[in-house]
Amino acid sequence: MNTKTILTGYEIIWGMDFLPNGDLIFGEKRGKLYRKNNETITEITGFPEVLSSGQGGLLDIRVHPDYSLNGWIYACYAASNPAGGGQLKLIRFNITNDQVQNTENIFTTNGSNKWYGHYGSRIVFDMAKYLYLSIGEGGVGSYGGPNTNNTNAQDPASSWGKIHRLRDDGSIPEDNPVIPGNSGPASIYTYGHRNPQGLTMHPETGEIWETEHGPRGGDEVNIIVKGSNYGWPTYSIGVNYDGTTISSGHSAIGIEAPIYTWTPSIATCGIAFITHNKFKSWKGNLLVSGLVSQKLLRCVVNGDKIVEKDVLLSNSGRVRTVIQAPDGSIYVSIENPGRIIQILPE
Template sequence: MKNYRLLFGLACLIGLSGLTSCKPEVTEPDVETPAFRAETVLTGYGIIWGMDFLPNGDLLFTEKSGKFRRFSNGTTTEITGLPSDIDTRSQGGLLDLRVHPQYASNGWVYASYAGSVSGSAATRLNLIRFKINNTQITDLETIFRTAATNTWQGHYGSRIEFDNSGFLYLSVGEGGGQTLGGESSPNKNAQDVTVGWGKVHRMTDSGQVPTDNPVLPGQSGPTTIYSYGHRNPQGLAINPTTNELWETEHGPRGGDEINIVQRGANYGWPLVSNGINYDGSTISASPTRDGIQAPLFTWTPSIGTSGLAFITSDNFGSWKGSLATGALALEYLSICQLNNNQVVSEAKLLEGEGRVRNVKQGPNGNLYVSIESPGRIVQIIPE
């Protein structure tokens, strides 16, 4: 167990675009926040990608290696019966996990995974739902899948979220054969509204297309695609007050983003970005252009944002209403305080503890954080 006392500055965070992303309204340079302790809940696993709580407080979690487990009363049990085509190469594997908001009455659990295709290097992203009978998965069905065109086994996105009306959202990275930004990029999946890659999808809890989904350019009717132009979105969370869908996604070198996902909007990848390509080449002369939705906030350098949760608990005092997201590359838990949908400050927790893969608010109001190497879940407890 580790105890912490944190100081975080109220200095503005400035994105690559040069736009100021916060406007402090206090004169004090620093504000002391309450102390907290980080208590290890479980440890000794691989990469814990997805996690969620059952109504009785049990914790379900996935490992990238393809294992699905339940933590109950201090004991971890493996649950078997997942599909045999889980492909764990590169960034693939068993990915996110979400318990249906009405689990108590319907018993559904959802998971995303990278699936192999026999005799091919290509993979697809699958969304499944199933029920749990003791330690066995039952009633498994695939309710969504992309085309099997991801030949480099990367950028799956893969977060799952439900809104207050019961619709399901799935973020999907641009996949394909490589990732490269710019007008000449060979991978324009994110701009192609006929493919599932590089999108945020909205569907019913059984995978059907809602009739009020947008009709995108060149299409004759709605599909599951709700927004497009996404690179690698690994965070989704519904604002519990407004029912807006918030999203975080990886930029290339610089330009990690926070977005509020709007119906039918184009978020620009690979045509524009606040970052540059890994080889140093320019993606776009300007990070914005007409017809493309600009991000709410960007990080440069990239933090490697992963996982997203709104803090709704009173346990964290002034952090109530803030966004929590993991930083894979820079290894911390980010707490972004908001004012009128703008990021006004960022606190950094668990610095140097490892790559932060996911964050959830638990039934007790505390934050649960999955960290890599070793794969573990810690609970953030205010003191």
Template sequence: MGKAIIFIASILSILACDSSKDGANNSVTNPTPVNDNITLTQEIVFSDRGIIWGFEFLPNSDIIFTEKSGKMGIYSNGKITELSGLPTDINTDSQGGLLDICLHPDYKTNGWIYASYSGSVGGKGLLNLIRFKIEGNTLKNVENIFKSSATNQWKGHYGSRIVFDKDGFLFLSIGEGGSTTYGGENSPNLNAQNVKEAWGKVHRMTDTGGIPTDNPILTGNTSPSTVYSYGHRNPQGLVLNTDTGEIWETEHGPKGGDELNLIAKGKNYGWPLVSNGVNYDGNPISTSHNRTGIENPKYSWIPSIGACGLAYISSNKYGSWKGSYIAGGLALRNLSRVEINGSDVKPTTIIENAGRVRDVKMGPDGYLYLSVESPGRIVRLLPK
């Protein structure tokens, strides 16, 4: 276990952003020293956008990003170009909109990009996963490869994150949707426990949306489906550990009980039957946090951090932090480093008052990048 991080100077805050949406780089002048010889400085790459839900790096290091409002853009050489040809059925009500984005592992040769977004049928929300190519500044060859049922009555808890594993399979997280966010044996929303329902799951599929033959056959099913794990509440962090090949996930709990999970084939992660948090009215969700047949989280945050965005540090830029995870937080507006040594999991806040951190990524230059809200901006973390 590396040394715990403590702040020995004023806490790092994001300063005023450039008013231009194209914005030049702007470095924060009050860096945060930490006790393992790392000082973090936040450099604003671009700003003055809406909620940047997801972003990815193109092979030339340009940044392609999504905005909840339904916009998609590419940042290149200090300029932002907005793309056309997006689906016309993006629904931005409540927590919905244009969500995550991910490049195919073989993007250089096949040009495929993936994005998730919410739609609406009969006033109820659903989640779509599309893939597409870009010609000029327009989306082309758009294909819908996954669609949930339209049962999300309050149009919230869509998830969602997209990541490919080392074998080229696509993982998609989706929240439990439905009629309520309240947990317990008698919850009217048991989507996450229904293995025939898309909601409240981590799905594993081929790059065309097909069902891998080695996916689990879950109880009640006679053949594999795209469902890889279930019992998830609202998973908004998903990352590949590029060293081990593991898929790690963070998800929102209710009042307390945000989770860090190692995603495993066919496992049940408990929602809404079990949680380390309580319902928003203070009532317990279960009499015990443990239950036979249910995976316990590797870590639970109490109080909730509003877990959103998860990255794995694979570069040497951050010294002893290599091999750690970085988790964003919407509720506590902070950034956490999570160090894992066997069963020992220790999160440490590395930036407080960072703003609502929506997404976290490792860049091709080996540095961490954040999507932060109000205003929407991409920030690079520079260690010294």
């Protein structure tokens, strides 16, 4: 394969996506939004104020699948909570004359993120154009097992530690599941998530695949199943940072186990399936970015299993996210400095 630096010299580039005309929309964690048209990069002004402390900031960006008809772009970001701490917001907006216009708030977390960590967060649309939003556990901290200090992920009244499923206007689909403890469908589609920072759709099955950070070890790849409980903070393959055990494995009645885990942690972040014929036998493989590992992995998928792994990039910096461009090439966001690398087959 061949690599090419598309742009460099930026802060952390968390999210990016393509417009139908091939323009690249990307954002910096600190709250700046840009549009790249051929070799010209223009800042898009007017984005709402972002809370970038801790793990917060401008996170994912997703272009509506019907952008050519409605012009909507979606973004999730951390914002100050009037009650203190942080909250996660999902908005949609148009871009007119290089400015954010017609902003609509689609979703806001309840409660507060007191320690400014584990916001998640990624956005993806499925084949039916429903929107999925991954949100980390937030709360007061992160500690697994019977002595946990944060039960948001298991709390049906909390929006933290969940995968949410919405219509594109933020309304709740009637066929969303009723989570135990709730009286009717809500935005919550699955629960028991620690810090899910990867979300993508399987190009053939339409299933939503997710990656999330484990504690010390136990980074996960999950297939999102309606109404399922993924176990955090009661179950994890990993252990707490102080070395204490969380659980004896991740298998239990009523718990959806991950299809794959990494120990030691690679710090899984953005993911994408290769869907273009340009990469030949790699078509259908899952690309997984790693922050701590500083690697981009190519995972061979057979049904619902990862059966083989290969390293595409290594030792270039923290790999934040990966997407496939309309021309079939792969775009990878790497940190320090914030830059985007293009991968092409030989």
